[in-house]
């Protein structure tokens with residue numbers, strides 16, 4: 177299907193430190209791409225750059241060949257409507273109830289949607305994610321794992337076709353992990369694009385069509401998922417040396 181997101185010579189400097197260094201890569205539409213690498217390598221930063229949430233200090237990020245930083249408000253809103261991000265720290269709105277957290281993306285992107293339909297959508301994605309408790313609480317009352325479920329469900333509520341997942345299954349129980357992996361797989365099978373970060377090598381092997389290895393803010397290696405599943409020695413080297 178071709179490239180959906182491209183980073184061209186992207187650098188990112190924060191507090192005078194080179195976090196990302198002259199990184200170029202392309203993410204393919206309809207495929208799952210994994211970013212893997214040691215802690216502090218720059219994976220979350222790359223994900224946020226690719227999602228247009230951070231602006232590179234050098235180079236540019238393109239969505240279907242359009243420079244994201246040059247998009248007007250309407251184009252940006254259109255991009256945001258199609259895309260969803262699950263942040264590593266969940267990033268739920270602390271001063272809003274869980275219900276309000278779930279509802280706000282629908283209110284922004286589908287202002288005409290009747291409340292009944294909003295509620296139906298919210299219930300649907302929560303059931304898929306496996307969250308069944310009270311929605312009137314604030315996020316701080318939830319465990320980290322429960323916050324992850326809500327963050328994931330919130331990301332799915334607008335039915336995204338471009339999905340950014342930052343360690344979205346880490347710290348969940350095995351059943352929840354399976355559920356969220358299955359949902360990601362369903363999106364992939366439906367032709368949606370997934371760009372994800374994970375330290376869980378099983379998931380990388382199961383889901384990723386492409387694997388980008390990031391070390392010290394640099395794209396060190398790009399592999400196909402097929403290489404990881406067919407080359408045991410390579411897979412072991414990467415799992416032991418890089419992911420865990």
Ligand SMILES: Nc1ncnc2c1ncn2[C@@H]1O[C@H](COP(=O)(O)OP(=O)(O)OP(=O)(O)O)[C@@H](O)[C@H]1O
Nearest residue numbers: 190191195213214215216217218219220221222264
């Ligand atoms: N805004 C910022 N200001 C200063 N330093 C930053 C900023 N953002 C990221 N960094 C630093 O850049 C490095 C990469 O951060 P990033 O969160 O992208 O790593 P990561 O690969 O996602 O790590 P982890 O696997 O632990 O989540 C870290 O050393 C981090 O402290």
Ligand SMILES: [Mg+2]
Nearest residue numbers: 219220221264
């Ligand atoms: Mg991270």
